[in-house]
Amino acid sequence: MASSSSIIGVSSIYQTNPSLELSRRPTATPPLSLPFSTEKSNFHVHVRLRRPFLASAVVTPNSSVLSEEAFKGIGGFGKDSLNVSESEYDSEDEVEDNESNEDELAVSKLGLPHRLVEALEKRGITQLFPIQRAVLVPALEGRDIIARAKTGTGKTLAFGIPVLKKLSTDEEMRNTQRRGRLPKILVLAPTRELANQVEKEMKESAPYLNTVCIYGGVSYATQQNALSRGVDVVVGTPGRLIDLINNNTLKLGEVEYLVLDEADQMLAVGFEEDVEVILEKLPPQRQSMLFSATMPGWVKKLSRKYLNNPLTIDLVGDQDEKLAEGIKLYALSATSTSKRSILGDLVTVYAKGGKTIVFTQTKRDADEVSMALSNSISSEALHGDISQHQRERTLNGFRQGKFTVLVATDVASRGLDIPNVDLVIHYELPNDPETFVHRSGRTGRAGKEGIAILMYTGSQRRTVRSLERDVGCKFEFVSPPSVKEVLESSAEHVVAALTGVHPESVEYFIPTAQQLMEQQGVNSLAAALALLGGFSKPPSSRSLITHEQGWTTLQLTRDSENSRGFLSARSVTGFLSDVYSPAADEIGKIHLIADERVQGAIFDLPEEIAADLLNQELPPGNTISKITKLPALQDDGPAGDFYGRFSSRDTRGTRGGREVARQEGEEVIGSSVVIGALAGLYLEEAETEALVVHVSIVGAVVTEHLNALTKGTTRSIASSEDKGVLSICDTYEQQQDPRLFPPESTIPSKLHMALPMIN
Numbered sequence: 001m002a003s004s005s006s007i008i009g010v011s012s013i014y015q016t017n018p019s020l021e022l023s024r025r026p027t028a029t030p031p032l033s034l035p036f037s038t039e040k041s042n043f044h045v046h047v048r049l050r051r052p053f054l055a056s057a058v059v060t061p062n063s064s065v066l067s068e069e070a071f072k073g074i075g076g077f078g079k080d081s082l083n084v085s086e087s088e089y090d091s092e093d094e095v096e097d098n099e100s101n102e103d104e105l106a107v108s109k110l111g112l113p114h115r116l117v118e119a120l121e122k123r124g125i126t127q128l129f130p131i132q133r134a135v136l137v138p139a140l141e142g143r144d145i146i147a148r149a150k151t152g153t154g155k156t157l158a159f160g161i162p163v164l165k166k167l168s169t170d171e172e173m174r175n176t177q178r179r180g181r182l183p184k185i186l187v188l189a190p191t192r193e194l195a196n197q198v199e200k201e202m203k204e205s206a207p208y209l210n211t212v213c214i215y216g217g218v219s220y221a222t223q224q225n226a227l228s229r230g231v232d233v234v235v236g237t238p239g240r241l242i243d244l245i246n247n248n249t250l251k252l253g254e255v256e257y258l259v260l261d262e263a264d265q266m267l268a269v270g271f272e273e274d275v276e277v278i279l280e281k282l283p284p285q286r287q288s289m290l291f292s293a294t295m296p297g298w299v300k301k302l303s304r305k306y307l308n309n310p311l312t313i314d315l316v317g318d319q320d321e322k323l324a325e326g327i328k329l330y331a332l333s334a335t336s337t338s339k340r341s342i343l344g345d346l347v348t349v350y351a352k353g354g355k356t357i358v359f360t361q362t363k364r365d366a367d368e369v370s371m372a373l374s375n376s377i378s379s380e381a382l383h384g385d386i387s388q389h390q391r392e393r394t395l396n397g398f399r400q401g402k403f404t405v406l407v408a409t410d411v412a413s414r415g416l417d418i419p420n421v422d423l424v425i426h427y428e429l430p431n432d433p434e435t436f437v438h439r440s441g442r443t444g445r446a447g448k449e450g451i452a453i454l455m456y457t458g459s460q461r462r463t464v465r466s467l468e469r470d471v472g473c474k475f476e477f478v479s480p481p482s483v484k485e486v487l488e489s490s491a492e493h494v495v496a497a498l499t500g501v502h503p504e505s506v507e508y509f510i511p512t513a514q515q516l517m518e519q520q521g522v523n524s525l526a527a528a529l530a531l532l533g534g535f536s537k538p539p540s541s542r543s544l545i546t547h548e549q550g551w552t553t554l555q556l557t558r559d560s561e562n563s564r565g566f567l568s569a570r571s572v573t574g575f576l577s578d579v580y581s582p583a584a585d586e587i588g589k590i591h592l593i594a595d596e597r598v599q600g601a602i603f604d605l606p607e608e609i610a611a612d613l614l615n616q617e618l619p620p621g622n623t624i625s626k627i628t629k630l631p632a633l634q635d636d637g638p639a640g641d642f643y644g645r646f647s648s649r650d651t652r653g654t655r656g657g658r659e660v661a662r663q664e665g666e667e668v669i670g671s672s673v674v675i676g677a678l679a680g681l682y683l684e685e686a687e688t689e690a691l692v693v694h695v696s697i698v699g700a701v702v703t704e705h706l707n708a709l710t711k712g713t714t715r716s717i718a719s720s721e722d723k724g725v726l727s728i729c730d731t732y733e734q735q736q737d738p739r740l741f742p743p744e745s746t747i748p749s750k751l752h753m754a755l756p757m758i759n
């Protein structure tokens with residue numbers, strides 16, 4: 001259908017002259033009633049920002065530029081980040097521009113129908129956001145458009161304003177309030193929640209038009225009745241739209257404007273077939289627009305099938321960070337088991353009393369995590385197995401602040417615009433970088449700030465690095481909040497909540513408060529704060545190493561005069577079995593203290609056993625104490641995830657670490673691990689239970705061969721316990737699979753040789 005396409009985007013700006021020729025097709029659209037001239041055949045693209053690739057490309061039909069005002073309130077577009085180079089501007093132009101820019105962005109001065117302006121202003125929409133400004137003119141001119149702009153930057157109104165303007169004008173001209181009229185605008189969205197939201201936005205912006213939302217999981221009758229009354233705008237999800245098309249209730253033969261919101265998802269495998277069925281019912285003469293915050297290359301290629309000579313408006317740019325500017329990113333390493341206990345603390349410390357969305361991979365996880373959280377924090381789950389009625393109730397409750405944590409699958413990752421979501425937690429890694437962008441984009445919207453935290457396990461480190469690369473972002477790596485931080489944050493929340501107590505209610509409590517203060521002083525107030533913060537009992541102990549609840553981290557130190565040789569993980573367990581054998585049986589992780597002047601180790605014990613151990617008498621020269629902060633450790637601390645031994649309670653069969661392998665390898669672990677351990681290999685417990693060898697520490701000889709084996713990539717090699725060789729394999733399953741496990745003959749002999757050499 002279409003032949004070529006034009007692109008307006010950040011990258012194109014840096015490669016071309018600021019004045020960009022755009023090919024256009026003749027349009028049957030009536031002349032624009034915008035205050036600025038549209039007669040020129042060129043669009044002019046202006047860049048106000050010095051920072052390369054910052055999303056600031058703006059298409060304007062004349063040569064004026066956007067004022068800084070226009071960027072206010074949009075994350076990262078504030079005055080500071082504008083960093084405007086004065087030399088970029090002709091000062092005369094600038095004086096003129098300051099006034100005309102205001103006009104070009106002021107919703108009231110765009111020549112939009114009065115009632116549309118009124119409705120927008122009522123919603124607080126008085127100035128256009130950049131994507132809205134960039135899309136407006138070409139959209140009004142009837143161009144097909146592919147638009148990419150970051151999450152929360154106003155894409156809904158970017159397509160909403162022009163199509164509603166056109167329809168309002170047309171509708172005014174035709175005065176078609178007749179029953180049974182067919183829809184002129186069709187917006188397709190991937191989820192019911194998003195369809196609902198877009199419908200609401202369209203309805204509120206143009207209440208005089210009849211907008212109907214069509215999606216599954218609810219009765220057909222209401223939707224059919226609404227359609228039969230006559231409709232201007234249909235917003236819907238593909239499945240139910242097709243049902244209604246098939247039973248002849250929905251006729252799309254008069255659609256003039258088609259929008260695919262979250263276009264990359266709409267055109268992804270699984271959705272595209274349905275979309276195609278719907279598009280076949282539309283008149284070929286129509287204007288089509290694709291919007292999303294992520295637009296992989298394949299979408300642009302595929303879209304040629306559906307669009308006519310589309311104009312690409314890209315306010316993201318290929319090399320720029322693809323997340324909205326106001327989102328601060330953290331990454332936190334945790335084991336699968338410790339994630340749950342850490343989650344509540346993250347919410348307390350990072351959400352600052354606002355709303356949080358936690359994303360899980362599976363519906364079951366969403367239910368379980370939400371259930372576990374709701375013991376301490378009000379939380380509900382949202383996923384595709386929940387009835388539509390309940391899904392809507394949950395989302396409304398969340399919007400209204402009836403509960404503060406929504407635990408959701410990716411059904412909530414795209415498009416949802418919920419006020420005051422201050423925190424997004426990726427409880428599980430997203431499937432792809434696009435999902436990461438969309439999930440994270442539920443916070444930091446419309447210029448606000450937000451926080452996104454990625455939780456990952458030791459074996460997912462490389463994925464985290466690739467995410468950084470793909471999204472162009474940087475994580476700040478953090479540890480789980482300490483108990484102290486949690487208590488302090490919850491005290492802050494309680495204090496903030498106190499300001500919301502009505503003075504009249506306060507009055508009633510003054511006599512009791514006075515009495516308490518006289519009797520107990522500040523303790524009474526502290527007790528009240530603790531109670532309100534949910535800490536009527538002291539917070540349960542948790543490991544400083546794994547952060548799992550119910551564990552206590554203890555430190556053993558030994559006077560150097562009394563020590564017989566250096567401490568090792570094995571000698572710690574030996575010592576404990578002499579002093580209090582349950583401690584030796586139940587011990588969790590063990591780490592040796594890095595300070596050479598100190599003979600010491602830290603280790604985890606179940607809370608009660610730790611308490612018992614602390615009451616035991618110790619041989620002279622030994623001290624065991626509970627610690628609140630980890631000392632520097634020989635193996636760099638918990639990141640290595642070493643277990644002190646094969647704990648009988650550890651159902652995942654975690655592996656021994658370097659120290660233990662040195663001591664116990666021959667007895668417990670296979671011979672190759674011993675080789676690895678003796679060679680100083682850094683063994684890590686991986687999710688898959690494969691033993692992952694960090695290549696960088698393997699040493700020159702092996703690295704060389706490893707690089708040859710893996711063609712220079714950083715694939716891990718796993719240790720085969722039974723064959724006594726190192727072999728390449730990524731997962732435990734592979735390691736166990738005789739078809740995948742490379743027979744010895746395929747392993748280069750030099751690698752064979754390298755190991756004994758190191759050994």
Ligand SMILES: Nc1ncnc2c1ncn2[C@@H]1O[C@H](COP(=O)(O)OP(=O)(O)OP(=O)(O)O)[C@@H](O)[C@H]1O
Pocket residue numbers: 124125126127128129132149150151152153154155156157292293414415416417441442445446
């Ligand atoms: N011109 C404007 N002035 C003030 N607020 C606006 C303006 N345009 C949009 N908004 C508000 O900004 C918020 C984000 O808009 P919207 O949901 O359209 O973002 P989006 O770009 O579609 O995000 P996503 O990629 O996540 O779908 C909404 O609350 C919307 O009402």
